[in-house]
Amino acid sequence: MLNISENNKIKQSFTDFKTIYTIENKTHYKILNKIIIGVSIFSFCLLFLPWTQNISGSGAVTTLKPNQRPQSIQSVISGRIEKWYVQEGDFVQKGDTILYISEIKEDYMDPNLVENTKNQVEAKKQATQSYASKVGSLDDQLRAIEAEKRLKLEQAQNKIKQARLKIKSDSIDLIAVNTQLKIANTQYNRALQLNKEGLKPLTDLEEKRLKLQDVEAKIINQENKLLSSKNEYINSKVEINRIMAEYSEKAAKSESDQFTARSSQYDAAAQVNKLENQYVNYSIRNKMYYIRAAQSGYINRALQSGIGETIKEGTAIATIMPAEYDIAVETFVNPVDLPLINKGEKVRIWFDGWPTIVFSGWPDVSYGTFGGEIVAIENFISDNGKYRVLIAPDKNEAKWPKQLSIGSGAQTLALLDTVPIWFEIWRTLNGFPPNYYKKDTKPSKEKK
Structure with a gap:
């Protein structure tokens, strides 16, 4: 129990x-x-003290604009290094010569290449002018042929008119001779009748017979003349066709020669343009033998060394740091924190090598930090698995140190909402993201 x-x-x-x-x-x-x-x-x-939530990131000092960042000086053409005019650490102005290279391609080794090309251009221009003169001469020849053709046609037309008038005249003469034949025939018949009656002697009859035979001979002669006139008329028409064919052939030949001359002129003009293009290209290529600085800055490092070393086109020869630049900081944040960051937000930054005392939750108590403002957020993830954020100096706070070097390390804190410490501990233990910082915006009432 x-x-x-x-x-x-x-x-x-x-x-x-x-x-x-x-x-x-x-x-x-x-x-x-x-x-x-x-x-x-x-x-x-x-646990009830205020704590400022933040997003931490690490990055490096850079420049705000892409053209102000360190860049490489490249050779546009391939060549062989002949002489250096600068050394590492020198300050160069825009347009100063960095080095001189010589030609290595056999197509451009002629020292008089530019001058010879210019002479070729001049020769082709003269050939073009000669062809143009030939075209003008053939044009004058065509006009002369047309003028001569018109004169020949007028002459042939006049011959046709003369032949037509001659036919008309011969026709009239033939009619007159026929009339004379009728009269002679009548007179002969009358004389024959009178001779039979004994009123006319035989001599008168024979005289009338001779006159009749003479008129008959005239008729044959006049008919021959009329036929000859008609033949001349036909020949005049044939002559017009011959003139048209002859001068059409001459004009066609001149036009063919003119088209050939124009084709040669256009071909010469095309060759002139091609040679002028080569001349300009050769002139520009000669200037590329001297590699110059694209902007003012300091020569950081010579990537190619030695005399006689050959380089290809597009090869980086040296790196230059621009003398004037707007400093900025590029930092990287985790993807989970990216939605909390917006352009224009304030960021606290401290740089490597500068004394700092940082309390991430109490930025006002921190020492040695500088103010920044987000100006750009990359929309594509970087190779390190984070997103890149570009930060510019805050104009309303103290200026960043002038002694900062491009590429030096930097740490950033993007400030968010202020919460109690117990809430921040609870959020961190549960893996919740920080709170969005939202400003109180009251919509204004519209006045009627």
Whole structure:
């Protein structure tokens, strides 16, 4: 049977134990208890202090604009290094000569290449002018052929008119001769009748017969003349066709020669343009033998060394740091913190080599930090798995040190909302993201 009665329990306190009694009676243990209680109370009160949430990042000093960052000086053409005009650490102005290279391609080794090309251009220009003169001469020849053709046609037309008038005249003469034949025939018949009656002598009859035969001969002669006139008329028409064909052939030949001359002229003009292009290219290439600085700055490092070393086009020869630049900081943040960052937000920065005391949750208590403002956020993740953020100096705060060098390290803190410490501990233990910092914006009422 279980012994569960209250009367059977032994009543005993901690003070009955000798060890507990010894601890309670010693003074230094009492002080320790008070310290523990005080620290506990202080730690509990500390949990209610304000804490500024932030996003930390690490990066390096850079420039705000791409054209102000260190860049390489490249050779546009391939060549062989002949002479250096600068050394590492020298300051160069824009346009100063860095080095001189010589030609290594056999197509450009002629020392008089530019001058010879210019002479070729002049010769082709003269050939173009000659062809143009030939075209003009053939054009004059065509006009002369057309003028001569018109005169020949007018002459042939006049011959046609003359032949037509001659046909008309011969026709009239033929009619007159026919009339004379009728008269002579009538007179002959009358003389024959009178001779039969004895009224006319035989001599008169013979005279009339001779006259009749003479008129008949005239008719044959006149008919021959009429036929000759008609033949001349036909020949005049044939002559017009011959003239048209002859001068059309001459004009066609002249036009063919003119088209050939124009084709040669256009071909020469195209060759002139090609040679002029080569001449300009050769002139520009000669200037590329002297590699010059694209902007003022300091020669950091010579990437190619020695005399006689050959380089290809696009090869980096040296690096230059621009003399004037706007300093900035590029930092990298985790992808989980990217939605919390916006352009224009304030950032605290401290640089490597500068004395700093940083309290991430209490930026006002920190020492040696500088103010910055986010000006650009990269939308594509970098090779290190983070997003790149560009920060410019805050104009409303102290200027950044002038002694900063491009490429030196920097640490950043993007300030967010202010919360109690206990909330920040709770958020960190649970892995929650920081709070968004939102400003109170009250919409203004529109007035009617």
